[in-house]
Amino acid sequence: MRPASASPRCARAIARHQRRHYGIELDPDREVVVTTGATEGIAAALLGLIDPGDEVVVLEPYYDSYLAMIEMCGAVRRPVTLRAPSFRLDVEALHGAIGPRARAILLNSPHNPTGTVLTIEELQAVAVLAIEHDLIVITDEVYEHLVFDGHQHIPLATLPGMWERTLTLSSAGKSYSFTGWKVGWATGPSALVSAVLAAKQWLTFTSGSPLQPAVAHALDEEPGFPAELARSLQSRRDLLVAGLSAAGLDARVPEGTYFATTDISHPGWSDGREFCLALPERAGVVAIPNRAFYDDRDAGRHLVRWAFCKEPDLISAGVALLASVDLSR
Numbered sequence: 001m002r003p004a005s006a007s008p009r010c011a012r013a014i015a016r017h018q019r020r021h022y023g024i025e026l027d028p029d030r031e032v033v034v035t036t037g038a039t040e041g042i043a044a045a046l047l048g049l050i051d052p053g054d055e056v057v058v059l060e061p062y063y064d065s066y067l068a069m070i071e072m073c074g075a076v077r078r079p080v081t082l083r084a085p086s087f088r089l090d091v092e093a094l095h096g097a098i099g100p101r102a103r104a105i106l107l108n109s110p111h112n113p114t115g116t117v118l119t120i121e122e123l124q125a126v127a128v129l130a131i132e133h134d135l136i137v138i139t140d141e142v143y144e145h146l147v148f149d150g151h152q153h154i155p156l157a158t159l160p161g162m163w164e165r166t167l168t169l170s171s172a173g174k175s176y177s178f179t180g181w182k183v184g185w186a187t188g189p190s191a192l193v194s195a196v197l198a199a200k201q202w203l204t205f206t207s208g209s210p211l212q213p214a215v216a217h218a219l220d221e222e223p224g225f226p227a228e229l230a231r232s233l234q235s236r237r238d239l240l241v242a243g244l245s246a247a248g249l250d251a252r253v254p255e256g257t258y259f260a261t262t263d264i265s266h267p268g269w270s271d272g273r274e275f276c277l278a279l280p281e282r283a284g285v286v287a288i289p290n291r292a293f294y295d296d297r298d299a300g301r302h303l304v305r306w307a308f309c310k311e312p313d314l315i316s317a318g319v320a321l322l323a324s325v326d327l328s329r
């Protein structure tokens with residue numbers, strides 16, 4: 001059965017993309033569903049695969065829609081904290097978060113907001129635990145192409161024993177800078193993809209039909225665009241990180257994504273929310289307090305997220321403003 005929700009051309013282009021980049025062979029009729037951005041992919045995956053009372057193990061800081069959707073499913077989140085300053089995966093903590101009611105791990109790499117790209121060793125540890133506990137893994141890979149300094153994104157689905165239990169989500173939004181287009185996709189074994197489709201049927205059924213052929217064109221005809229975008233983002237990252245550091249805010253250099261995180265305890269603040277509320281008036285700049293993305297508020301209280309998916313001139317102007325004012329509490 002071909003999902004009527006997708007343009008056949010778009011589904012085939014997504015299958016070709018997965019083969020070209022990762023050697024993953026997909027049947028575009030049964031193993032690809034086009035979603036209204038990755039956001040609907042997340043919603044439909046959780047609604048289709050998770051039952052009330054199930055536990056979902058999720059990395060924190062988390063992308064905000066994960067929490068909303070886990071709650072709408074009546075499920076329970078079990079966060080695993082990526083801790084500053086390294087933001088690496090703590091495999092012991094992951095193991096500890098998997099209880100008897102665990103049904104799925106919701107993974108995100110490259111990770112928003114920390115910029116961590118999970119290494120092959122970290123992914124292998126996830127795979128071992130998922131197999132041992134018979135869990136599904138829903139993996140949000142929207143930043144798959146936006147990695148820097150030779151870091152490599154490895155889809156979890158390519159690890160031994162993982163294909164049959166992994167649902168991979170992505171989107172044209174980040175890879176092609178089409179963030180308003182909302183054309184995303186879920187790929188994986190047909191048993192998982194059909195669960196997404198069953199939920200999507202009652203969410204949107206279909207969307208973005210005039211955009212899907214354009215996304216197919218981008219995937220097929222402009223395969224080098226995302227790498228070019230990553231190179232440009234890397235230089236904008238460097239501009240932001242150097243500028244933040246000149247303003248007294250040392251950032252951890254992100255390995256991927258659009259975001260850099262700083263610890264604001266050096267200029268004397270203890271609460272990122274308070275810092276972010278003061279910032280527009282002090283410097284004419286806005287940032288996001290990371291504590292909003294944590295259950296463990298203490299782990300994120302002193303952290304603030306800055307975006308570099310902006311024009312270089314704007315980044316330079318923003319960091320110049322930060323350097324020109326007193327940022328201490």
Ligand SMILES: *Cc1c(COP(=O)(O)O)cnc(C)c1O
Nearest residue numbers: 037038039063112142171173184
């Ligand atoms: C931006 C983002 C999304 C949403 O992608 P859309 O295709 O725009 O819906 C999903 N997950 C993460 C981690 C994101 O940063």
